[in-house]
Amino acid sequence: MDFTLTETRAMLSDSLRRTLQRGADWAALVDLGAPAALFSEEMGGFGGAGFDIALVFEELGRACAVTPMLDSCVLAGGLLADCGEEAPVAAIIAGEAQAALAHWEPGSRYAPDPLMTVAQPMGQGWQITGHKAVVVNAPEAGLILCSARMPEGAAGLFLLDRDAGGLDLRDTPLMGGGTAAEIDLRAVPARLLHADASSLIEARIARAALAQCAEALGLMQAIRDLTLDYLRTRTQFGRPIGQFQALQHRMADMLIEVEQVRSAVINLAGQIDSDRVTRERHVSAAKVLTGEVARLVCEESIQMHGGIGLTEEYALGQRAIRLSMCDHRFGDIDHHLARFTELGRLTAETAP
Amino acid sequence: MDLTLSPDVIAFRDDVRDFMRAELPLRMTEKVRLGRQLVKEDYLEWHALLRQRGWLAGNWPRAHGGAEWSAVQRHLFDIEATAANAPRILPFGLVMLGPVLMAFGSEAQQKTCLPRILADDDWWCQGYSEPGAGSDLASLRTTALREGDHYIVNGQKTWTTLGHYANRMFCLVRTDPQAPKKQAGISFLLIDMDSDGVEVRPIRLIDGSAEVNEVFLRDVRVPVENLVGTENDGWTIAKYLLTHERTGIAGVGFARAGLAALKRIAAQERDGAGSLAENALFAARIARVEIALMAMETTNLRVVAAAAAGQAPGPESSMLKVKGTQIRQEITDLIRRAAGPYALPFQADALAPAGNTAPIGPEYAPAAAPQYFNNRKLSIYGGSNEIQRGIISKAMLGL
Numbered sequence: 001m002d003f004t005l006t007e008t009r010a011m012l013s014d015s016l017r018r019t020l021q022r023g024a025d026w027a028a029l030v031d032l033g034a035p036a037a038l039f040s041e042e043m044g045g046f047g048g049a050g051f052d053i054a055l056v057f058e059e060l061g062r063a064c065a066v067t068p069m070l071d072s073c074v075l076a077g078g079l080l081a082d083c084g085e086e087a088p089v090a091a092i093i094a095g096e097a098q099a100a101l102a103h104w105e106p107g108s109r110y111a112p113d114p115l116m117t118v119a120q121p122m123g124q125g126w127q128i129t130g131h132k133a134v135v136v137n138a139p140e141a142g143l144i145l146c147s148a149r150m151p152e153g154a155a156g157l158f159l160l161d162r163d164a165g166g167l168d169l170r171d172t173p174l175m176g177g178g179t180a181a182e183i184d185l186r187a188v189p190a191r192l193l194h195a196d197a198s199s200l201i202e203a204r205i206a207r208a209a210l211a212q213c214a215e216a217l218g219l220m221q222a223i224r225d226l227t228l229d230y231l232r233t234r235t236q237f238g239r240p241i242g243q244f245q246a247l248q249h250r251m252a253d254m255l256i257e258v259e260q261v262r263s264a265v266i267n268l269a270g271q272i273d274s275d276r277v278t279r280e281r282h283v284s285a286a287k288v289l290t291g292e293v294a295r296l297v298c299e300e301s302i303q304m305h306g307g308i309g310l311t312e313e314y315a316l317g318q319r320a321i322r323l324s325m326c327d328h329r330f331g332d333i334d335h336h337l338a339r340f341t342e343l344g345r346l347t348a349e350t351a352p
Numbered sequence: 353m354d355l356t357l358s359p360d361v362i363a364f365r366d367d368v369r370d371f372m373r374a375e376l377p378l379r380m381t382e383k384v385r386l387g388r389q390l391v392k393e394d395y396l397e398w399h400a401l402l403r404q405r406g407w408l409a410g411n412w413p414r415a416h417g418g419a420e421w422s423a424v425q426r427h428l429f430d431i432e433a434t435a436a437n438a439p440r441i442l443p444f445g446l447v448m449l450g451p452v453l454m455a456f457g458s459e460a461q462q463k464t465c466l467p468r469i470l471a472d473d474d475w476w477c478q479g480y481s482e483p484g485a486g487s488d489l490a491s492l493r494t495t496a497l498r499e500g501d502h503y504i505v506n507g508q509k510t511w512t513t514l515g516h517y518a519n520r521m522f523c524l525v526r527t528d529p530q531a532p533k534k535q536a537g538i539s540f541l542l543i544d545m546d547s548d549g550v551e552v553r554p555i556r557l558i559d560g561s562a563e564v565n566e567v568f569l570r571d572v573r574v575p576v577e578n579l580v581g582t583e584n585d586g587w588t589i590a591k592y593l594l595t596h597e598r599t600g601i602a603g604v605g606f607a608r609a610g611l612a613a614l615k616r617i618a619a620q621e622r623d624g625a626g627s628l629a630e631n632a633l634f635a636a637r638i639a640r641v642e643i644a645l646m647a648m649e650t651t652n653l654r655v656v657a658a659a660a661a662g663q664a665p666g667p668e669s670s671m672l673k674v675k676g677t678q679i680r681q682e683i684t685d686l687i688r689r690a691a692g693p694y695a696l697p698f699q700a701d702a703l704a705p706a707g708n709t710a711p712i713g714p715e716y717a718p719a720a721a722p723q724y725f726n727n728r729k730l731s732i733y734g735g736s737n738e739i740q741r742g743i744i745s746k747a748m749l750g751l
């Protein structure tokens with residue numbers, strides 16, 4: 001066992017942290033090679049392993065940076081890479097293009113394979129018709145990947161023709177930063193990337209969930225530090241409020257729980273390339289823990305700040321919102337609790 | 353023990369229910385139901401409806417123009433009003449200042465101020481908290497120094513709820529900065545918000561709402577007649593007001609209405625082949641909070657009944673504050689979760705007082721996350737839950 005980072009990863013993590021502290025924008029992160037760290041060498045990157053994803057996103061979270069990294073590089077960009085699409089991947093790594101994945105649909109909640117949206121052959125290509133819900137980063141994305149039901153029933157993966165007619169986006173800002181769109185598709189021309197993409201998409205969502213949990217971990221630490229600072233400096237009743245044992249114990253609990261999340265993220269990063277059931281059990285485990293601890297950290301940190309924790313002006317607010325919103329993507333606590341149990345039955349069945 | 357309501361109390365409840373059904377405009381209840389921001393006119397319109405019926409001041413004695421309801425009547429009114437999605441009744445004049453003036457105010461103050469509260473001629477705000485004086489309220493530093501027949505007030509108040517609508521503020525100020533104990537030397541003063549030297553600045557909260565303010569006071573001249581009670585004895589009044597602020601603190605009506613909304617949302621939200629209400633895990637979460645609420649309602653009535661029998665609501669009200677706010681916060685948390693991915697879009701326009709954009713996702717989506725965050729305030733204000741636990745351990749447990 002060795003829990004230290006390799007030298008290259010430690011260097012990347014360091015320079016990311018310093019760059020982000022200086023308030024880096026997207027261009028600066030691209031210059032630093034952060035997107036490249038999320039792709040394998042064959043696809044023109046220099047990483048792409050679970051621990052690469054974990055370290056990049058932990059730093060993004062720590063800085064509360066709002067970037068297209070998760071959607072453009074891990075989720076949609078990752079799928080493009082899985083399908084061997086070298087040119088768009090190169091454009092994403094170079095910061096010349098952004099991508100988004102249109103997968104979930106209105107009313108589908110967190111179902112893995114919603115797909116009321118359908119694909120129909122048209123000449124040499126395909127046409128997609130249906131609706132997609134809360135497609136994160138779609139307003140900024142030139143490359144929109146879209147899942148749709150194939151005529152024989154499998155889940156196909158397509159690249160939409162952004163400029164053709166029939167594609168309607170209703171843009172919205174998101175709680176905690178970023179943008180999304182509700183997408184209406186009426187016979188939108190599209191290129192088929194993969195005719196049976198279910199397991200590909202699931203494995204990609206696993207990596208996106210890893211990225212999200214790692215980002216949440218970074219946010220939790222930033223919030224913990226902010227709260228600790230406040231407890232040391234805010235005085236009431238003639239002393240710093242951090243001297244009240246009622247608050248000390250809650251900070252201690254917060255620390256214990258955040259370390260649990262760190263371990264869950266490490267577990268998931270280490271198993272991200274394992275067999276499906278092992279990998280997905282770790283996805284659900286990390287999502288449950290992250291969701292629960294996110295709520296704890298968000299609520300406790302606001303409470304211990306008092307009124308100031310609720311103001312837009314103070315640094316806590318946006319961090320707390322961004323953190324708690326992690327439970328609204330890729331499945332919430334309950335979704336993953338049920339899934340973890342189900343997957344556990346599968347392992348019990350296949351165990352010797 | 354007898355848990356049944358007497359026939360006259362049931363008749364009262366039916367009266368209230370009929371009133372809500374007949375009088376509350378749909379436009380108003382829809383705003384409340386969808387979590388849109390209410391503005392001054394909404395509150396005034398609602399108060400006017402109650403005034404016409406003689407129900408605006410349920411807690412006031414008849415002698416002062418109130419309805420003089422029993423504690424049980426107040427409880428039932430609260431439940432019926434929230435169930436009908438009525439706006440809340442603003443507490444500043446009616447629940448906070450009114451009783452203070454009745455107990456401590458001069459005859460002149462009672463004569464001028466109380467009818468104006470009932471008529472909504474004045475909009476009061478509460479100037480207690482300061483940047484350096486939150487939980488430790490007695491450490492407040494705003495000074496009021498006597499100069500002839502005026503006090504000259506200097507300092508800053510903060511978190512002043514709806515202060516931007518107010519024309520008057522009741523305020524705790526330090527009239528004797530040299531007093532040996534910080535609780536001594538505090539006075540209770542009424543300040544006109546349009547006096548020279550008063551400046552109100554909005555504080556935006558994380559849900560995008562603008563309900564609280566900072567109030568800066570620079571050389572504000574306040575006539576000495578605006579002192580309530582005895583100079584330097586304001587702390588007694590401050591504490592008296594806080595016990596009144598704590599009646600109804602359990603928020604049973606809000607919790608009930610919230611739970612009903614939660615159940616409707618869970619039934620509407622699709623989950624797999626069925627609805628979220630049929631999801632065993634989520635159903636269990638709803639059941640837990642409902643069970644807690646059922647017990648808390650009775651705890652509340654037990655405390656209320658003791659107070660009705662002539663005992664003041666004592667440290668038990670701290671119990672109600674902690675449990676009541678936990679339950680309400682749990683309900684808003686579950687509503688946020690229920691909204692699923694549609695809690696993500698930030699739809700300021702759908703929550704704005706006059707916004708008319710169709711929401712993204714179901715109609716309950718826009719308010720789901722903002723209300724969850726906004727309701728974090730429940731365990732912070734009115735004496736934070738930590739302060740309440742401190743009161744319980746001292747006053748109820750003797751620790």
Ligand SMILES: Cc1cc2nc3c(=O)[nH]c(=O)nc-3n(C[C@H](O)[C@H](O)[C@H](O)COP(=O)(O)OP(=O)(O)OC[C@H]3O[C@@H](n4cnc5c(N)ncnc54)[C@H](O)[C@@H]3O)c2cc1C
Pocket residue numbers: 234236237241244246247303304305306307308310477478479480481483485486487488510511512513514564729732733734735736737738739742
């Ligand atoms: C939305 C909102 C509306 C408000 N409206 C008004 C208003 O209209 N008028 C008005 O005057 N005030 C108002 N308040 C102010 C409110 O009363 C204060 O926020 C409250 O008293 C807490 O003070 P604080 O925010 O300064 O937190 P602090 O007192 O600084 O507390 C910070 C943290 O320390 C904890 N703490 C403090 N002392 C102890 C202790 N001894 N033991 C253990 N823990 C402790 C607190 O519980 C809290 O968790 C409002 C506040 C909010 C958020």
